[in-house]
Amino acid sequence: MSAEPRVLSGRYRVDEPIGHGGMASVFRGYDLTLGRPVAIKVLNSELAADSTFRTRFRLEAQAASRMSSTAIVRVYDAGEDTEVDDAGKAHPVPFIVMELVHGRLLKDIIAEGPVPLEDAVRYADGILEALEYSHRAGVVHRDIKPGNVMITPTGQVKVMDFGIARAVSDSSSTVAETTTILGTAAYFSPEQAKGDVIDARTDIYSTGVVLYELLTGRQPFRGDSPVAVAYQHVSEAPVPPSEIVDTVPRALDAVVLRALAKDPFQRFADAAAFREALDAAVSGASPSRREVDTLAHSLYGPDPRQAAETARSLRQLSSDPTMKRTQAGPPAAWIWAGVAVLAVLLISVLIWVLTMRPGAVVPDGSRVVPEVAGLSYEEANKKLADDDLFAKQVDEPSESVPVGTVIRSDPERGVTVARETVVTLYVSSGPEAVTVPKLVGLSRAQAEKALTDAGLMLGQVRRNDDPDAAADTVLESSPAEGADAAKGAVVDLVIATGTVTVVDLTQDGYSLDDAKKALEDLKLTVTVQDDASCPATDPRTVTSQSAGPGEVPIHSAVTLVSCSGPAGE
Numbered sequence: 001m002s003a004e005p006r007v008l009s010g011r012y013r014v015d016e017p018i019g020h021g022g023m024a025s026v027f028r029g030y031d032l033t034l035g036r037p038v039a040i041k042v043l044n045s046e047l048a049a050d051s052t053f054r055t056r057f058r059l060e061a062q063a064a065s066r067m068s069s070t071a072i073v074r075v076y077d078a079g080e081d082t083e084v085d086d087a088g089k090a091h092p093v094p095f096i097v098m099e100l101v102h103g104r105l106l107k108d109i110i111a112e113g114p115v116p117l118e119d120a121v122r123y124a125d126g127i128l129e130a131l132e133y134s135h136r137a138g139v140v141h142r143d144i145k146p147g148n149v150m151i152t153p154t155g156q157v158k159v160m161d162f163g164i165a166r167a168v169s170d171s172s173s174t175v176a177e178t179t180t181i182l183g184t185a186a187y188f189s190p191e192q193a194k195g196d197v198i199d200a201r202t203d204i205y206s207t208g209v210v211l212y213e214l215l216t217g218r219q220p221f222r223g224d225s226p227v228a229v230a231y232q233h234v235s236e237a238p239v240p241p242s243e244i245v246d247t248v249p250r251a252l253d254a255v256v257l258r259a260l261a262k263d264p265f266q267r268f269a270d271a272a273a274f275r276e277a278l279d280a281a282v283s284g285a286s287p288s289r290r291e292v293d294t295l296a297h298s299l300y301g302p303d304p305r306q307a308a309e310t311a312r313s314l315r316q317l318s319s320d321p322t323m324k325r326t327q328a329g330p331p332a333a334w335i336w337a338g339v340a341v342l343a344v345l346l347i348s349v350l351i352w353v354l355t356m357r358p359g360a361v362v363p364d365g366s367r368v369v370p371e372v373a374g375l376s377y378e379e380a381n382k383k384l385a386d387d388d389l390f391a392k393q394v395d396e397p398s399e400s401v402p403v404g405t406v407i408r409s410d411p412e413r414g415v416t417v418a419r420e421t422v423v424t425l426y427v428s429s430g431p432e433a434v435t436v437p438k439l440v441g442l443s444r445a446q447a448e449k450a451l452t453d454a455g456l457m458l459g460q461v462r463r464n465d466d467p468d469a470a471a472d473t474v475l476e477s478s479p480a481e482g483a484d485a486a487k488g489a490v491v492d493l494v495i496a497t498g499t500v501t502v503v504d505l506t507q508d509g510y511s512l513d514d515a516k517k518a519l520e521d522l523k524l525t526v527t528v529q530d531d532a533s534c535p536a537t538d539p540r541t542v543t544s545q546s547a548g549p550g551e552v553p554i555h556s557a558v559t560l561v562s563c564s565g566p567a568g569e
Contacts, residue, residue, distance in 0.1 A: 007032070008081045008095055012040055023047065028100065031076070033460060038076060039101070043094045054080065054094050061096050064162040066399070066488030067137050068457070071130035073150065073160035074099040101158050107146035110213060117247070120214035121282055123149070125275055126157020127207050132271035134162055135200040138400035142198060144206035145187040146213065185226035185233075186219045190262050193230035201264040204274055208259025208267075211278075215241040215248050220260065234262070251281035265414075369423055371413040372406050377427050380406045388419045397432035397487070404428065432487040436479050444472040444495055451491055459490035463497045467523035467554055471498025500524070502548030505560065512540040512562045525557040530564035537563065 006014040011033050018039070019026035024047075029040035047053050061078035068074065077097040082090045106123060109115065115123070127149060134141060141148075141162050150158040189205035191198060212220045220239070221232035238260050240253040255277050261267045268274040367387045372380035381391040401407050410424040411417055434455045439447045448458050466475055473496040479485055500522045505515040512528065519526045531543060546559040 008040065008093070009079045012038065012077075012095075012097055014040055014042075029097070031097070037100045039098045041096045041098060045091065048092050048094050054092060057094055064139060066457075066486075067134055067139060067162065068488075069130060069133040071126055071157055071159060072133065072162065073101055073158045075162070098160065101150050101152060101160075103150045103152040103156075103158065105147060106149035106151055106210075109151060110146055110217070114217055114245075115214050117215070117249075120211065121252075121278060122155070123151065123157055123214060124207060124211040125278060127159055127210065128271040128275045128278070130157070130159035131200070131203050131207065132275065135203070135271060138398050140198060140200050140400075141203050141206075142192075143187070144203050144210060146210060149210075185229045186221065188230055188233050189264075190234045191264060193233045199264070200270065201267050204259055204267045204271065205261075205264075207271075207274065208256055211252075211259065212238065212241055212256050215252060215256070216244040218244070249281065252278075255281045366416050367419055367421070369409060369411050369413050369415045369417060372409050372423075372425065373413070375406050376404055377406060377425060380409075380425055384423055389417070390420060390422045392422050392424045394424055394426050395429040396426045397430065398428040399431045399486075401428035403430040433484045434487050434489075436477065436481055436483045436485055436491060438481045439474045439477040439491070439493065440481065442474050444474065444493070447474045447477075447493060455487040456485060457488060457490050459492040462492070462494050464494050465500050466496045467500050467521075469496035469498070470554070471496060473498075497551070499551040499553055502545075502550065502552045502558070504549040505542045505545050510542060512542055512560065515542045515545075515560055519558050519560075522552075523555060524552070525555070527557065527559045529559050529561045531561050532565045534563035535565045535567050538567075540564075 008014060011031065013030040013032055015028040015030065017025055018028050024041045024043050027040045027042065029038045030036070031038050043057070047057075058078050058080070061075055065075040065078070075096055075098050079095060079097075081093045081095065083093050084090050127144065131141065131144070139162055141159070143161060144159070148159060148161045150160060152158060185193070187206040187209045189198075189202040192202060209220060221229050221236065223229040223232065238257070240250075241256055242248040242250050242253050255274075258277070259267055259274060268277060367389055369389070370383050370387060372383055375383065377391075377393055384391045396407060398407055405428050407426045407428055409426070411421075417423075432455070436456065437450045437454050439450060442450065444461070451458055464475055466473075469475060475494045475496055477494075478492045485491070502519070502522070502524075505518065510518075516526050516528070534543065540562045542560045542562055544561040547556055548558070552558070
């Protein structure tokens with residue numbers, strides 16, 4: 001006889017396993033409260049033992065749960081259960097509850113062989129659609145790769161595991177540790193490899209890697225260890241896809257090379273721009289080989305201003321003894337020649353900088369907008385004032401940037417402007433607040449629509465008897481009508497069953513009058529039928545009832561039968 005299925009937090013039944021990875025196991029499950037199939041991801045014991053990770057994981061899962069897009073696997077809930085080992089010691093079991101998606105992982109599709117060009121572009125566009133939505137919501141994925149993308153039987157792209165990569169990376173101190181958890185560095189951006197600040201452009205880079213793999217059947221950089229691959233992400237230029245697969249249009253070369261730019265500022269500004277370029281590349285004219293080479297040189301050519309920083313990063317990566325260069329390198333003589341040329345170039349630039357007249361780069365009367373993102377408004381205002389620039393504050397909701405902190409500026413940092421230019425600072429006002437609409441008195445379907453229209457989500461639904469309310473009518477909500485809630489917050493409902501519970505009125509202790517009153521209190525219509533075949537009692541009692549005991553539709557008619565015959569001797 002099989003054991004009883006496990007139920008997490010008294011709500012989620014865990015059924016058969018459907019997937020397993022280095023970070024978690026995924027099970028088919030069932031939400032006993034809402035009555036729907038779900039997928040349940042249970043974190044492995046090593047991650048679960050880290051209290052810092054559990055806290056970060058819960059917060060990121062909550063952020064991901066507020067996103068609702070057809071291109072994103074929905075996160076319904078996140079929680080923590082416990083399990084007891086053979087020694088009787090309790091261990092935490094963090095889990096997340098997700099939409100159950102039927103389909104195949106993109107990595108399995110790629111592993112089967114070449115992906116048709118039309119499908120490759122469509123899959124990449126689906127990933128970018130998900131990122132376009134998540135980036136507007138302030139959520140950066142950080143781990144875009146084919147293993148986190150599902151393709152449904154109808155061809156719909158579904159991206160999953162939003163926010164989880166951030167929970168992992170915030171709990172890991174080195175590239176090696178992070179890649180051990182995430183499983184691969186093949187889709188890392190250069191800034192991830194160097195441990196720099198991460199933003200939405202990291203997802204743009206990783207999507208470029210996925211598109212490259214879809215077009216060519218291989219990743220742009222490969223190696224024997226995560227650090228070896230990270231080295232190449234930081235230092236080496238990718239081979240254009242058309243040079244690997246000659247059927248790939250050169251127009252897609254230009255798109256892929258732009259997405260894989262080492263400098264985040266040279267990539268597409270956002271997912272929408274990437275999508276537009278992808279669409280134009282498929283439908284527009286193809287650039288020449290020379291134009292592609294020119295673009296590659298502009299994106300990956302030597303940049304003296306970044307030479308020192310790149311050298312520092314490469315030295316850090318090179319200190320790992322497991323790192324091996326896996327792409328063919330030039331002969332040693334060429335390397336020394338390249339070093340000599342670079343040295344001469346750096347010395348020339350240094351002499352030029354030291355001998356140029358002040359104001360030769362930025363003309364008198366002009367200023368360069370400084371970096372102010374991440375500062376408080378007061379700090380940013382002072383920084384602009386120091387450069388003879390004025391600040392204008394515009395509040396903007398954000399779920400990821402603390403209240404009062406500058407999100408971005410317009411014009412952006414590095415742009416040359418005239419003195420006393422007004423720079424607009426977009427300052428976080430915190431998560432967008434919405435008002436809970438009127439829900440009491442609506443049907444469940446009407447209430448769900450009202451919540452969706454208000455930017456809120458339906459939470460737990462509890463049923464309760466009410467003698468006056470039709471089935472599925474909302475009796476109360478939490479939070480209540482008029483309360484402020486963060487956009488995407490969950491609202492719990494109590495809805496009417498459409499029935500009332502009638503007890504057994506023939507039991508001892510109920511007189512006929514008491515029985516009539518109990519039914520009338522439930523707003524039921526009561527009729528008394530006399531039975532002269534049996535002797536009446538004092539007081540009269542109920543011998544039978546036409547409805548109950550149990551659930552009875554509201555406003556029902558109930559007949560009570562009571563003995564009315566002469567009293568016996």
